[in-house]
Amino acid sequence: AIHLSSTLPPLTPEIEARRLWSFYESATNDLSLSLTEQLRLILAPTLATKLRGDFRTGKRLNIKRIIPYIASQYKRDKIWMRRSIPSKRNYQIMLAVDDSKSMLESGSGQLAFETLALVAKSLSMLEAGDLCVLGFGSEEHVRVAHGFGKPFSSDAGSQVFQHFSYQQTGTNVRKLIADSIALFREARFKRSPGGGNADLWQLELIISDGICEDHETIRRLVRQAQEERIMIVFIIVDAVKGSSILDLTQASFEADPASGSGEMKLKMKRYLEGFPFPYYLVVRDVRELPAVLATALKQWFAEVVDVSS
């Protein structure tokens, strides 16, 4: 089972977390308004009403109901469709933030806090759906800093910040994806225990410096998530002083097939060439985020609407 926030001691004292939250919340206030506006535009068409059955009165006949209607001697008379009021909470969005030490070293920690405050605030103002916030690093499981189904207030913001310290000594992204899939399954089931939740869409935004290992396993898990209709967007916060992840090279020694004797050969490649997430963005400044994120989400929502209509 995955630990809920209540079972784990906070990583940052309450007073400090509250101070951090109010600082970053106000620092990103204008940006979150702008992101909310952009998302509202993206979301509006997806919230357009659809005609649905079955009612005794309505706008348009539901053709599928006519024969049973006649066959039932005009008793089964719910033959009309109406414009149903759209449910706004059709999205479950998970924000997963890297809490490992490398975030501080590269100066990404501040950018991650800004991003967290910005995105959480925007999504809550939008009431686009259900929001969950996770922290991940070297702990056995991800930390649920804010669970699905809870409203996101300023208080919730400070509580979330208590679960981050950027002191974890590992970056287990493989575990993050596996746990995320489990959490999404649970959230989907809670929404509709009987299954058949065709209108529910699940999105995970990962905020990290992007340095992680075991890319092959991660790639497989990302594919599995996709099969379960969980969309994952990886936001690389690239605040590295001096060197960017775009320039990072990766060295590895691989068996040389030409030699036959199992001799190892040095291979050099750009780190991002093998990056296991098909959807990723590189952000160097929090001010870029609203536009970049809006573009990514626009694509995602467009796909979602395409598939569901």
Added chain:
Amino acid sequence: MDSLSSAAASSQAVQRQVRVQLTSKQEDIALPENTGPILVPTGLRRYALSTLVNNLLGSDKPIPFEFLINGTFLRTSIDEYLTANGISAETTLEVEYVRALIPPLHIASF
């Protein structure tokens, strides 16, 4: 194909990686100034690091190198060094290299 590549992946799954910043005080073997950190498997030892530096220098005839981390010569794998010194793989390691005076005997061990 897929099962083959996943088997290969799981056998490497325990492999940690760390960013190393390679520097040398000797001008004739120094890397270009803009050589940033390089992500390497922590299983590497002196010989593999030496291969890496020679590759970066583009040397025709490989020069054997020794490596210093925080002033001590690396005599183990990077992983063993990190564990012994309580350093996590999350931080960039500053690694200085110098010409090896006596080529080690077990040159083929990684």
